[in-house]
Amino acid sequence: MSPAEIVTALWKWTPYLAGGFLWNILISLASVGIGTAAGVLLAVMRTSRRRLLQRIALGLTAAARTLPTFVLLFYFAFLFPVEIEIAGAVYSFPAWIKVSLALGVAVAGFVSDNFTAALLAWRARHHAAALIFVPAWTTYSLMTALASTTGSVVGVDEIVSRSNAVIAALDDTGMMVWVYLYAGAWFTVVCLPLITLSQRFKRRLAARAVEATGRQAERVGEKTT
Amino acid sequence: MPRVLWLALLLFGLAQPAWADRMELIEKRGAVVIGVKTDFPPFGMLDSDGRLVGFEVDMATDFARRLGVSARLVGVSSANRLQKLEDGEIDLLIATLGDTSERRKIATIVEPPYYASGATVLLRPGIEADEWADLRGKTICATQGALYNKPMRQRFMLDLKVYNGTRDPLLALRNGACAGWLYDATAIANEMKHPDLAGYRAPLGQVLTSPWAAAVARSERGGALERAVGDAIADWHREGFLLELERKWAVPPTRFLADARDDWSRKDPAGAWLCQRQPSGEWNAACRNPALLTPSDVNGLYRLALQIREAVKLDITVLYDPYDQWIFLRGILLTLQLVAVIVLGTLVAGAVVGAVLGARIPVVSQAFGAVIAVIRTTPPLLQIYIFYFWLGAVAADHGFEIGGFFAAAMGLALYNGAALGNVLAEAASVARERHSPLGRAGLVETVRLAWEPLVSIAINGVRMTGMASTVAVPEVINAAAGISSEHGNADVMMNLLMVVYVVIILIMMKLFAVLKKGMHRVAG
Numbered sequence: 001m002s003p004a005e006i007v008t009a010l011w012k013w014t015p016y017l018a019g020g021f022l023w024n025i026l027i028s029l030a031s032v033g034i035g036t037a038a039g040v041l042l043a044v045m046r047t048s049r050r051r052l053l054q055r056i057a058l059g060l061t062a063a064a065r066t067l068p069t070f071v072l073l074f075y076f077a078f079l080f081p082v083e084i085e086i087a088g089a090v091y092s093f094p095a096w097i098k099v100s101l102a103l104g105v106a107v108a109g110f111v112s113d114n115f116t117a118a119l120l121a122w123r124a125r126h127h128a129a130a131l132i133f134v135p136a137w138t139t140y141s142l143m144t145a146l147a148s149t150t151g152s153v154v155g156v157d158e159i160v161s162r163s164n165a166v167i168a169a170l171d172d173t174g175m176m177v178w179v180y181l182y183a184g185a186w187f188t189v190v191c192l193p194l195i196t197l198s199q200r201f202k203r204r205l206a207a208r209a210v211e212a213t214g215r216q217a218e219r220v221g222e223k224t225t
Numbered sequence: 226m227p228r229v230l231w232l233a234l235l236l237f238g239l240a241q242p243a244w245a246d247r248m249e250l251i252e253k254r255g256a257v258v259i260g261v262k263t264d265f266p267p268f269g270m271l272d273s274d275g276r277l278v279g280f281e282v283d284m285a286t287d288f289a290r291r292l293g294v295s296a297r298l299v300g301v302s303s304a305n306r307l308q309k310l311e312d313g314e315i316d317l318l319i320a321t322l323g324d325t326s327e328r329r330k331i332a333t334i335v336e337p338p339y340y341a342s343g344a345t346v347l348l349r350p351g352i353e354a355d356e357w358a359d360l361r362g363k364t365i366c367a368t369q370g371a372l373y374n375k376p377m378r379q380r381f382m383l384d385l386k387v388y389n390g391t392r393d394p395l396l397a398l399r400n401g402a403c404a405g406w407l408y409d410a411t412a413i414a415n416e417m418k419h420p421d422l423a424g425y426r427a428p429l430g431q432v433l434t435s436p437w438a439a440a441v442a443r444s445e446r447g448g449a450l451e452r453a454v455g456d457a458i459a460d461w462h463r464e465g466f467l468l469e470l471e472r473k474w475a476v477p478p479t480r481f482l483a484d485a486r487d488d489w490s491r492k493d494p495a496g497a498w499l500c501q502r503q504p505s506g507e508w509n510a511a512c513r514n515p516a517l518l519t520p521s522d523v524n525g526l527y528r529l530a531l532q533i534r535e536a537v538k539l540d541i542t543v544l545y546d547p548y549d550q551w552i553f554l555r556g557i558l559l560t561l562q563l564v565a566v567i568v569l570g571t572l573v574a575g576a577v578v579g580a581v582l583g584a585r586i587p588v589v590s591q592a593f594g595a596v597i598a599v600i601r602t603t604p605p606l607l608q609i610y611i612f613y614f615w616l617g618a619v620a621a622d623h624g625f626e627i628g629g630f631f632a633a634a635m636g637l638a639l640y641n642g643a644a645l646g647n648v649l650a651e652a653a654s655v656a657r658e659r660h661s662p663l664g665r666a667g668l669v670e671t672v673r674l675a676w677e678p679l680v681s682i683a684i685n686g687v688r689m690t691g692m693a694s695t696v697a698v699p700e701v702i703n704a705a706a707g708i709s710s711e712h713g714n715a716d717v718m719m720n721l722l723m724v725v726y727v728v729i730i731l732i733m734m735k736l737f738a739v740l741k742k743g744m745h746r747v748a749g
Contacts, residue, residue, distance in 0.1 A: 016275075066727055066730050066731065066734075067723070067726075067727065068687075068688035068689075068690075068691065068726045068727075068730065069688060069689075070688065070689060070690075070691040070692055070702070071688075071691055071702065071722060071723055071726050072723075074691075074702060074705075074706065074719060074722070075719045075722075075723055078308065078312075078709070078715040078716075078719050079715060079716060079719055081312070081313065082309075082312050082313050082314040083313060083314075090250065090253060090254055142602075146602065146603070146604040146605065147604070147605075149604040149606045149607065150606055150692070152606070153606075153694075153695055155300075155305075160604070160606060160607060160610075163607075164392075165271065165275060168264075168271065168392065169271065169273060169275070173396070173399075173421075173614075173618065176614050176615060177611060177614070177615035180607050180610050180611050180614075180615070181611065183607060184603040184604060184607045184608075184611075187602055187603060187604055188598075188599050188602040188603060191602040192598055192599070192602045195598075195601075195602065196598075220648060220651050220652045220655060220674045220675050220678065
């Protein structure tokens with residue numbers, strides 16, 4: 001296939017792939033939303049004075065940190081019901097929600113750890129160190145968007161599923177890599193500028209945080225994933 | 226960290242609701258949900274507009290018309306079709322399902338069958354075989370969930386590589402990953418029309434021919450839905466509808482459909498159908514498949530496992546089925562190998578990336594940084610696919626083979642290595658402030674500063690290991706999904722799977738903790 005033919009074919013399927021990408025965005029928003037809410041709750045419990053609450057929150061955080069997301073995906077997809085009846089009406093429990101829940105577990109673990117650190121830093125009046133949570137959370141959320149493609153494995157009609165459908169429809173092995181690269185480019189174009197910005201923001205905050213806390217490690221990476 | 230295990234056990238209790246009567250649910254929603262194949266031309270496939278069409282799709286549509294509801298079609302694969310039925314995601318399955326006594330235990334197979342086909346093998350050019358025994362020990366690609374995989378492996382000692390769907394094994398065959406593709410004879414006859422497969426042959430004929438049947442959930446046995454489907458299929462035989470579909474979709478004519486039409490159209494002297502439902506609701510024995518009427522024999526351990534199943538509804542097949550045991554153990558072993566290669570690969574890739582980025586060579590480090598940024602923002606699943614399908618095809622042209630194991634390990638090591646490299650470069654630039662030039666003390670300081678994210682990135686690699694299952698590496702997820710697709714025991718297999726993974730991750734965390742202690746000693 002000539003480069004012009006490749007571009008034409010990709011252009012023709014762009015609206016279809018874009019529709020799939022919307023699913024990725026929806027799943028990412030849902031999982032980050034669910035995970036952040038749960039994680040903040042865990043962090044508040046961890047910093048409370050009640051020993052029991054602290055213990056429960058620590059246990060749940062350890063579980064969220066340990067359970068492998070990709071296995072959870074299968075776990076939820078296989079074992080959660082497909083339709084639920086509430087008050088006589090039949091509601092479906094679609095795969096994309098199961099995927100969001102599975103991805104949300106890891107987000108909850110991350111937020112629990114990092115938001116706890118932020119809360120403690122804020123209380124100690126290390127405001128810059130506390131604010132590092134914001135860029136770290138942004139980066140983690142974007143990584144979750146990349147992970148939303150695993151929804152294709154349990155039948156969500158997102159961009160990788162649709163890439164496979166496009167490859168099947170084009171019926172040309174040579175096009176395969178171009179379709180995959182094109183799908184990947186969607187993520188790079190959206191995520192890369194945001195990650196670059198938040199890393200820059202983080203470096204500035206970290207430099208200030210070191211003055212307050214004296215911990216050079218504040219300047220490297222995130223707390224945990 | 227026993228809390229984690231405790232939580233996994235807590236999740237054990239999740240179950241799905243059962244509908245009192247599926248027919249009632251179908252009427253309530255005004256639609257019947259039917260699972261059909263998407264990758265089995267001409268029975269179930271996507272047309273150029275992405276719509277489901279085919280022989281079985283026509284059957285599904287006609288069935289909905291008979292019920293007076295709309296047809297909602299759901300694409301299923303050989304690996305997930307029975308699970309979807311058991312979960313209640315679909316009401317009815319019309320998806321090239323062969324009727325066997327094993328499957329009768331996990332689903333309600335509707336009689337009569339509507340088609341029949343067996344297995345054959347499509348061989349690469351240059352592979353010679355006059356009989357099945359000639360394939361002994363050869364690597365053969367196969368599709369997960371196909372009923373003849375197990376007997377063919379056992380009978381002819383085939384070395385099966387099991388893939389998902391029909392596209393992946395076919396690509397693997399063309400890339401030279403295996404000598405042949407074991408699959409349904411009807412599907413292979415259809416694939417051979419493709420010009421890309423000129424020179425490929427299927428010389429061995431059909432074996433293990435089995436009738437294809439529609440299926441409803443296990444709980445629907447004897448219900449209104451089963452009856453309606455059976456009546457529709459009997460009518461289709463009598464009206465010649467299925468023979469019409471055979472012509473419409475250009476399926477090579479089979480004896481089965483012609484015979485079934487004659488059998489089901491036969492009448493007694495009084496003018497009533499010879500094949501009729503008995504008061505029990507079943508068709509009279511003469512119209513049923515006698516081979517499947519006998520109950521399967523069970524031995525001691527099997528009986529014990531069945532008792533567990535009766536009592537607590539858990540079917541722990543890995544306890545008694547040596548084949549499942551072998552599949553599952555091999556899966557765990559492969560996962561451990563993957564974990565080792567991915568963690569080491571991540572550390573090596575991270576060190577290399579960190580060194581190049583940290584060296585701050587003008588232009589080179591910046592250009593390299595851009596490449597790393599693209600890798601970090603490309604979904605790892607896509608990276609694995611690209612390595613597997615594209616690099617696999619390129620390598621095949623040069624006489625190499627890139628397997629799923631290598632592709633998955635490479636994709637995940639690179640993705641996590643890129644993240645690790647960035648962290649190490651960051652840490653090095655902080656360490657440089659006190660150690661310039663960096664030297665040994667500076668390197669130790671770098672690793673110390675980067676330790677926490679380093680561990681979490683490496684553990685992340687372990688948690689992502691399961692992605693190898695998407696490119697047919699028979700690791701533990703693949704094994705668990707395969708076993709549950711044959712036995713319908715997803716609850717048991719998914720929990721076992723989770724426990725295996727959590728244990729592996731805890732061991733890795735422990736290893737890193739030990740490593741850290743060792744490092745402190747080295748650093749003094």
